[in-house]
Structures are given as structure tokens and as C-alpha cells.
Amino acid sequence: MDDIWHILRDGPILLNIDDIKEKPGPYTISFGFDLRPLVRSIREFGLINAPIVTRGEDGCMDIVAGYRRIMALRSLRWKKVPCIDLSDSGLEPLELLLFNLHDNISTRRFNDVEKGMVLNRLIPFIPGKEIREHYMPLLDISNTMNLDILIRLEELDTQIKESIADGTLSLNATRLILDMDNRSRTAIFKWISNVKLNFNHQIQFIEYSTDISIKEEKSISELLDEEQISRLLEDKRTNNPQKAKHVLDLLRSRRSPFLTRSEKTFKKNISGLNLPQGVRIQHPPFFESPEYRLEILFRDGKELKEKIDSLAQIDRLKKVGDPWQEDS
Amino acid sequence: MRKDRIKKILVEHGAADHNLTSSVLKRLDNLPVENIIPDFPGQRHDFQDMDKETLRLIKFKGEVLKPCPGTRGYICCGYQILHVGTNCPLDCSYCILQAYFNQPSLRIFVNLEDELIRIGQIIDSHPDKIFRIGTGEFTDSLALDHVAGWSDILPHFFTARKNAVLELKTKTERIEGLLTSQYRDRIIVSWSLNSPYIVSKEEHGAPSIKKRLLAAKRCQAEGFTLGFHFDPMIQHPEWKEDYMRTIEMIDRFIDPKGIIWISLGCLRYMPALKSIIRRRHPGTHILDGEFVRGLDGKMRYFKPIRMEIYSFIGEVIKKWYNDPGLYLCMESDEIWHKSLGWSPENTDGLSLYLDKRVIEFFG
Ligand code: SF4
Numbered sequence: 106m107d108d109i110w111h112i113l114r115d116g117p118i119l120l121n122i123d124d125i126k127e128k129p130g131p132y133t134i135s136f137g138f139d140l141r142p143l144v145r146s147i148r149e150f151g152l153i154n155a156p157i158v159t160r161g162e163d164g165c166m167d168i169v170a171g172y173r174r175i176m177a178l179r180s181l182r183w184k185k186v187p188c189i190d191l192s193d194s195g196l197e198p199l200e201l202l203l204f205n206l207h208d209n210i211s212t213r214r215f216n217d218v219e220k221g222m223v224l225n226r227l228i229p230f231i232p233g234k235e236i237r238e239h240y241m242p243l244l245d246i247s248n249t250m251n252l253d254i255l256i257r258l259e260e261l262d263t264q265i266k267e268s269i270a271d272g273t274l275s276l277n278a279t280r281l282i283l284d285m286d287n288r289s290r291t292a293i294f295k296w297i298s299n300v301k302l303n304f305n306h307q308i309q310f311i312e313y314s315t316d317i318s319i320k321e322e323k324s325i326s327e328l329l330d331e332e333q334i335s336r337l338l339e340d341k342r343t344n345n346p347q348k349a350k351h352v353l354d355l356l357r358s359r360r361s362p363f364l365t366r367s368e369k370t371f372k373k374n375i376s377g378l379n380l381p382q383g384v385r386i387q388h389p390p391f392f393e394s395p396e397y398r399l400e401i402l403f404r405d406g407k408e409l410k411e412k413i414d415s416l417a418q419i420d421r422l423k424k425v426g427d428p429w430q431e432d433s
Numbered sequence: 434m435r436k437d438r439i440k441k442i443l444v445e446h447g448a449a450d451h452n453l454t455s456s457v458l459k460r461l462d463n464l465p466v467e468n469i470i471p472d473f474p475g476q477r478h479d480f481q482d483m484d485k486e487t488l489r490l491i492k493f494k495g496e497v498l499k500p501c502p503g504t505r506g507y508i509c510c511g512y513q514i515l516h517v518g519t520n521c522p523l524d525c526s527y528c529i530l531q532a533y534f535n536q537p538s539l540r541i542f543v544n545l546e547d548e549l550i551r552i553g554q555i556i557d558s559h560p561d562k563i564f565r566i567g568t569g570e571f572t573d574s575l576a577l578d579h580v581a582g583w584s585d586i587l588p589h590f591f592t593a594r595k596n597a598v599l600e601l602k603t604k605t606e607r608i609e610g611l612l613t614s615q616y617r618d619r620i621i622v623s624w625s626l627n628s629p630y631i632v633s634k635e636e637h638g639a640p641s642i643k644k645r646l647l648a649a650k651r652c653q654a655e656g657f658t659l660g661f662h663f664d665p666m667i668q669h670p671e672w673k674e675d676y677m678r679t680i681e682m683i684d685r686f687i688d689p690k691g692i693i694w695i696s697l698g699c700l701r702y703m704p705a706l707k708s709i710i711r712r713r714h715p716g717t718h719i720l721d722g723e724f725v726r727g728l729d730g731k732m733r734y735f736k737p738i739r740m741e742i743y744s745f746i747g748e749v750i751k752k753w754y755n756d757p758g759l760y761l762c763m764e765s766d767e768i769w770h771k772s773l774g775w776s777p778e779n780t781d782g783l784s785l786y787l788d789k790r791v792i793e794f795f796g
Contacts, residue, residue, distance in 0.1 A: 282779050284712070315711075320721040361723040391725035392736055394506070394766040429737045 117155035117187035125158060125166040125175055125186065131198060131226060132159075132205050133172035134217040137270025143177045152178065152187065158190040159201060199230040210243065211226075212361060216270040219325050220244045221258035228256065265294050273298070278307035281315070289325035297328065299338060300348045312314045315357035320360075363429070370428035378419055381412045386425060397425060437523065439464060439539065441484040445471040447492040453543040456582055461488070461709055464498040478675075482713075483530070484537035488580065488667055489555055493542035494740065498552045499637050503780060505729030507763040510696070511784030514570040515552070518542055519582055523604060524637040526714035528604075531573065533708045540572075541581045556597050561628070563788040568590075569602025570664055576605045584610030592616040598791050600660060604639040607649040612655055619767050619795050621693055622652045623660030631667050634718055642679050646686040653691050658794050662696035662764055664743055668722045673745055689754035690753035694787065694795045695731070698762030701733045715743075728765075736768065742771035758790045 129135070136411055156171025169191060178186055191201065205224060209215070213417045215223065223244060227236060237249060246252065254276060258269060261283075268274035274297060284288045293314060297307050317327045327336065339345075358365040368388070375386050383402035389395075403409040416422065442464050448454050449468065458466060471491070486499065497516045503509030506762065518541040520530055542548075568574045578584050582603075591599040591749050600621040601611070609621060624645045627635075631640055635726070640648075649659055652685060661683065666676070683689075702710075702718060707720060724732040750757050760783060761769055769776035777783040 235481075281708075316720065319718070361725075361735070364723050364725065367735075393725060393727055393733075395765070427737070432732065 108129045113189060117189050119185045119311060120166060120173070120188045120190070122179060122183055122186050124155075124167060125188070126161070127179075127375065129172060129222070129255070130167040131163070132167060132169045132202050132216065134219050134222045134226065135172045136222060137216050137267050140173065140177055143173055144180055146169055147174070147177050147181060155187045155189050157189045157191060157204075157394065159190065159194070159196075166190075169201050169360070170208050178403045202226050202230075214383065215244060216272075217276055218256060218266045218270045220257050221255040223255045224252065225259060235307065235365065251276060254283065262291070262294075264298070265290070268294070268298060268340065275304040275307055275344050278311055281308070285325060292326040292329040296338060300352070303348055306353060309353055310356070313353070314362045316360050335398055350421065358368060364391065367428045378417070378421055378425075379413045384412055387426075392427065424429065435457070438486050438490045441488070442466045443489045443538070444468050445489060445491045447471065448490045448543045451490075451492065451543040451546070453541070453545060453581070453586075456724065457488075457490060457541060457543070457580055458609070460580055460582070471609060473546060483520060483524075483534070483665070485520065485524070485539055487538040489538045489540045489626045490543050491540055492544045492547075495546040497542070497545070498555065500718070502729065504727075504729035504763055507765055508592075508769065508783050509763060509780045510787055511521060511565070512758065513564055513566045514601075515568045515587075516542065516571060517545055518577065518581065519571040521576040523573060523576060523639045525604075525639065526635040526637070526710055526717045527667070527702065527719055529698060529706060531588060531709045532703060539577060540657060541577065544745045545583075549586070552588065554658075556594055562595055562596060563791055564594075564597035564653045564793065565600065566607060567600040567602055567788060569600070569625075571795060573603050573605060574601035575603040575607040575611070578607050582610065583648050584614050587655055588614045588616035588620050591620060592618045594619065597794075602660075602662065604636060604645060605733060606640050606644050608648050608652055611652065611657070617656040620658045621660045622649070623662060624649050625662045626679055627663065627666070628672060628679055630669055630672075630675045631719075635667070635714075635717060642682055646682050650686040659687065659692050661699070661760075663746060664696060664724060664764060665700035666697065666746065667700045667719050668738065669718065669741070672742075676746055677749055678748075680686060684753055685696060689757060690749050693790050694758030695750060696762045697746055698764075699734050699742055701727065701731045701763065703731055707732070725781070739764070740768055740772045743768065747773050758787075760787065763764060768789045 123291075145296060147354070152172070152174065154171070156174050157169040157171050158166040158171075159402065171188075175186065188297055224236065227240060231240070241247075241249070241252070246255065257394040258266060258279070261269075261279075265274065265279075265282075269276070269279055274294075279295070282293055285293070287358070293311055296302065296315070314325050316330050321328070333354065334355065334427060337348055337355070340348065340351075343351065357362070371388050380386065385398075385400040387398045387400065401409065402411050404410060437460065442458065442461060444454060444458075444466060446469065454703075495516070495646065497559075499514050499516065501509055501512040502512055506760055519533070519536055520539045522539060568587070574583070587599055591597055592651060598619045598621055602625060604625050608622070626642060626645065629642055632639060663679075663711070666672075669675070671774075692760055701720070704726070710717060710720060723735040723738060725735050727733040732746070734742070743764070750759060751752055759773065760777075764772075766776045767779055767787045777786050
């Protein structure tokens with residue numbers, strides 16, 4: 106690394122900004138950032154640290170470090186940029202990559218898309234075992250299962266990547282949409298981002314949609330384009346939480362019609378009993394266990410006795426039970 | 434049946450000196466062999482295909498005889514699992530072993546004979562207890578018999594014990610080894626059965642029902658006691674007619690008096706298996722039904738659906754033969770009552786019921 110200090114000491118040279126590649130290239134690992142503060146700072150104080158570049162095989166300059174600075178300078182319409190050029194440093198591509206990685210890691214946390222970028226750039230050079238043992242902890246990746254997902258994030262559309270980077274689309278939900286065809290993935294993402302589904306709802310929404318699409322042998326995009334479903338998204342009278350509830354209820358009842366019908370019948374039967382205030386009868390989760398639950402809220406023994414007496418008067422209580430018995 | 438696809442053998446450190454290793458290597462002397470250091474526990478592999486083309490010979494360090502783990506809230510049959518290996522050359526879309534991706538390859542435990550000495554002591558020291566032992570929990574009991582030679586090792590061990598039976602559970606026709614062995618007493622050969630539709634769509638590489646039943650018929654003719662397991666039963670279009678076809682075929686080939694038991698179990702799976710099934714078997718419809726999370730955390734059909742399946746199949750079987758030793762695998766007392774009209778009430782009750790069948794058949 107002696108050479109690099111030499112070059113750094115020699116200071117920057119001025120390069121035409123158009124000679125520097127716009128794409129992130131093999132070394133940079135920045136995605137999903139807000140450029141505005143940096144633009145403001147450069148406008149007020151100028152460029153404090155020179156970006157670092159190196160000449161690529163095609164003769165143009167790849168950015169080694171300072172991708173965001175160059176983007177900010179482009180937006181400020183700078184024509185020339187002072188850069189440190191490592192073309193003659195003798196550094197290998199892996200060394201340049203690690204130089205940028207450590208430069209970044211010391212100052213900020215990577216988002217998931219950036220972690221994927223780091224992994225993709227390391228994989229050609231570093232054995233899997235070393236990635237798992239050394240780079241996973243360095244990048245704060247706790248679950249090996251996530252490696253496979255992270256390295257595939259770069260394949261996704263920019264909008265989806267932005268949602269992953271800003272933490273509004275969960276990695277678990279992303280795992281479920283990665284292998285979908287593009288149209289289906291876009292249709293799912295449209296719902297998730299427009300309605301701002303929370304993480305649990307994202308998973309439910311994707312799982313219901315996937316299950317129904319397989320069961321009914323239609324694509325997810327065809328399913329979500331159906332008038333009955335797309336109408337819910339467009340409905341101007343409902344807010345996002347209501348839209349989320351409506352669509353999940355609808356998909357769930359289509360995914361599990363017998364179960365949802367049973368739940369509805371049970372609810373209807375119980376509400377027809379006119380139970381005293383503060384008394385509830387609940388079915389077990391999914392009706393799996395045979396035991397139903399009675400809950401009585403009371404302030405004192407007198408009130409409890411009154412409620413029990415009035416419960417005892419309800420003859421139809423005898424009919425409380427498995428709702429599918431009436432169905433059949 | 435799918436031809437053997439074993440392409441290489443890995444002998445893990447510590448496995449080389451065992452007799453079983455030598456006999457496997459002799460049987461497969463045309464395959465490349467590599468000696469390797471065993472995986473450390475929890476080591477991750479990326480074998481999406483489960484690496485069924487590799488055979489690992491392993492000195493198994495865990496408990497070789499273990500009670501079936503049972504599951505909270507449901508009645509278990511009280512079976513004991515003899516751990517002779519894991520994975521099998523077939524590739525059923527519902528196979529639970531797909532979830533154990535950190536244990537790839539076909540695995541044969543070569544220290545079985547040493548362990549049998551210890552197991553013999555356990556069995557012999559509990560003369561009042563009946564040990565119903567099976568090898569078909571983590572592998573198919575016979576799919577690798579021509580390689581492992583289990584039928585050379587196990588039958589005489591069990592025949593010699595009056596308080597144990599061995600159940601070999603299979604989907605294959607690999608009965609040559611068994612038929613050449615001289616032992617019949619206290620051995621149950623049982624077949625996992627399904628509807629012809631599920632067999633052809635979901636049990637990749639497995640023989641048809643007819644072939645399985647022809648193998649069963651041969652075993653019966655050769656003096657073996659039989660068992661059948663309808664597990665996992667799966668809803669599909671015209672499932673009733675289709676399962677009836679299987680029962681009709683049993684009627685055609687098998688004498689019911691020689692069947693010790695028939696179990697019924699609906700498809701159930703750990704939630705984590707779902708995405709693995711979707712990835713490994715993209716066209717499958719086995720997950721289409723209405724599944725809910727059971728009391729043990731596993732996904733099962735919504736209760737009335739299970740009750741309908743059990744009542745229907747149970748009724749058809751009982752009409753065919755009135756004493757089939759019918760039991761449900763991992764179901765609740767309520768489901769037993771509502772589907773079969775009685776219940777053993779708990780695991781002890783079911784164990785007792787099955788032990789009695791053993792005594793009836795083997796004394
Ligand atoms: S036969 Fe059994 S062990 Fe083999 S793949 Fe099928 S379910 Fe799995």
C-alpha cells in the first residue's frame with residue numbers, strides 16, 4: 106500500500122467529468138442515498154475530499170471512492186473534477202474494492218442493497234467460507250440464509266431497490282418476490298408501496314397472492330388486475346389501513362373459503378345470542394382445538410352473578426359449537 | 434422406479450473401519466470413493482438438489498434408537514425410530530427431509546451393528562415393554578437396502594427378541610434382500626400408499642401403487658406380516674374416487690388377515706418447508722388445500738377437512754375388512770372420535786392398541 110500514500114500525497118489531478126463513468130462500476134457500493142445535503146454542502150463549501158478513480162479496461166475512469174460526490178458534482182454541472190487517480194498505483198481490483206469498502210464502513214452503515222453490492226463485488230475474489238466468516242460480521246449480516254437474497258438484490262428494479270434500501274420493503278418479503286416474473290413482482294410491489302403495507306401484511310399479501318395464483322393457475326399480475334381487487338386499490342373513500350384490511354380479507358377468503366366461511370358463521374351466531382355487555386365467546390384459533398372460550402368482564406361478584414344468570418337464560422347457548430355442522 | 438443415481442461415495446472420518454463400510458464399498462466397487470472430514474454441526478451446505486447423487490458413509494454419533502418425537506396436542510403411536518440413515522433416492526414433493534438442507538446426500542450410518550448390541554441390551558432389560566421399532570422415519574427403509582444390506586443385519590436381531598418388532602416402511606419394490614433372508618418372525622414390511630394421482634404427480638421416482646402392492650403380495654406369500662400407511666393423504670380433484678382405486682387394488686392383491694395395521698395421516702408440514710417445496714417443485718398443487726397452523730405449529734388441513742378425509746377413507750377400509758388395525762397418525766382425540774367413532778384418548782392408549790396388535794400377530 107506504500108504507493109497509494111505516495112499518490113495520495115501527490116494530490117489530485119483535474120479530470121473532465123465526462124471521462125468518468127456514470128454507472129457505479131466494480132468498486133463503488135452506494136445506493137439509495139439522499140444527494141441533497143451533499144449538493145448543498147458542496148455548493149456552500151466546495152469539494153473537501155477529492156474522489157478516487159482508476160482507469161478501467163475500456164480506457165474510461167471507474168470510480169473507486171466518491172461515487173456520491175461525483176453525482177453531486179454532475180448535478181451542480183461541474184465540468185472538471187479534482188480526482189486522485191490510482192491507475193498507476195499497481196493496486197489489484199480487490200485491493201481497490203477493499204479500499205473503498207473500509208473507507209465506507211468506518212463512516213456509515215450499509216443498507217441491504219449496498220450489502221448485496223459489496224457481496225457481489227467480493228464473490229469473484231473471495232472464497233465463500235471467508236465471506237461467511239469474515240465479511241458477514243463486518244457487514245452486520247447475521248443470517249447466512251440472507252446471503253443468497255442480498256446478492257440478488259441488484260437484479261431488481263430501481264424502485265424496488267429503493268424501498269429495500271429505505272427499509273419499507275422487508276427482506277423477507279423480497280425473498281418471496283425475487284423469483285416471480287417481472288409483471289407479477291411489479292403488481293405486488295405496486296400494492297405494497299401504494300398502500301404502505303407493514304412487514305406482516307407484506308408477507309400475508311404475497312403469500313395469499315402466490316397461493317391463489319398457483320391454485321387457480323393464473324399469474325399473480327392477472328389475479329391482482331382483476332376488477333374486484335384493483336377496485337380496492339383505486340377506492341378514493343378508503344385510507345391505506347382500510348385498503349390493506351379489505352384486500353387481505355378478500356384474498357384470505359379466496360385462499361381459505363371454508364375457514365373464513367366458518368369464522369363468519371360463528372361470528373354471526375354469537376352476535377345473534379345478544380350476550381350481556383362484557384361477555385365474549387371466542388372460538389379457538391382456526392377451530393383446531395375443541396375448546397371454546399367464554400370471557401366475562403365484571404367488577405364484583407354481584408355483577409358476575411347477574412351476568413351468569415342472564416347467560417343461563419339464553420337457551421340458544423346450547424347451539425354454540427362447530428359452525429360447519431350447520432353448513433353441511 | 435428411478436435408477437440409482439449414486440455417482441460417488443464419501444467416507445467420513447471414523448467410518449472407514451466398520452464392516453458396513455466395507456460391504457457397501459464392495460457392492461458399489463465401480464464408484465469413486467473419497468475420504469473426508471465430517472461436517473461440523475450446523476455447517477451450511479448449498480445443495481438445493483439435496484445432493485442425492487452422493488452416498489455418505491457416516492459413523493453416527495447421536496442416539497440411534499429414539500422415540501418418535503410425537504407432537505404437542507396430538508396422539509402419537511409410541512413408535513421408536515431406529516436411525517439407520519437419512520435421505521433416500523426418491524424425491525417426493527412433500528418430503529420433510531427437504532428442510533434439512535444442512536444434511537445433504539444419501540447417508541448410511543455404518544456403526545449400526547455396534548449400536549445394535551446396545552439396543553439389544555435396552556430391549557432385553559425391559560421384557561414387559563413392547564418395542565415397535567421402525568427405520569422409515571428419516572429414510573425409506575428399503576430404497577437403499579441393496580446398498581446398505583440392512584436386510585442382512587436387522588431381521589435376525591429382531592426375530593430373536595420376543596418383545597420387539599421391526600417395521601420396514603417403504604415405497605419401493607426392493608424386497609430381494611428381505612426375501613433371501615431366512616427370518617420372518619417379528620418383521621413387518623409396510624408400504625406407504627397414496628392415491629394413484631398423488632403417486633404419479635408427487636412421488637417422483639417411486640413405483641406405482643400396483644407395483645408396490647405386487648411387491649407386498651410377494652412378501653405376504655413369503656410369510657411376512659404387512660402394514661400399510663396412507664400418509665400423507667392429500668386433497669385433489671376426485672380424491673375420493675382416486676383413494677378408493679388404491680383400496681380396490683389392495684383388495685385385489687392382499688389378504689387382509691395378514692395386515693397388522695393401516696394408518697391414516699393427512700399432509701402436514703413445518704411452515705419453513707413451504708418455500709422449499711415451492712422452489713424444488715414449482716408445479717406442485719399439494720399446498721393448494723386450506724391449511725391452518727396446528728397446536729404443534731405444523732400446518733395441517735382445516736379440521737373439518739381432515740375429518741372428512743379420515744371418515745371417508747376409514748369407512749371404505751372398514752367396509753372392505755372389519756379388523757384392519759386402523760389408526761390415525763398424529764391426530765387429536767376429538768378427530769379420532771368424530772372420524773373413526775372411537776379414540777384411544779392419548780398416546781398411551783394408542784400404544785396399547787398397537788401393542789395388542791403385535792401380540793395378536795406375533796404372540
Ligand atoms: S420416500 Fe420418504 S424419505 Fe424418500 S423422498 Fe419420499 S418422503 Fe422422503
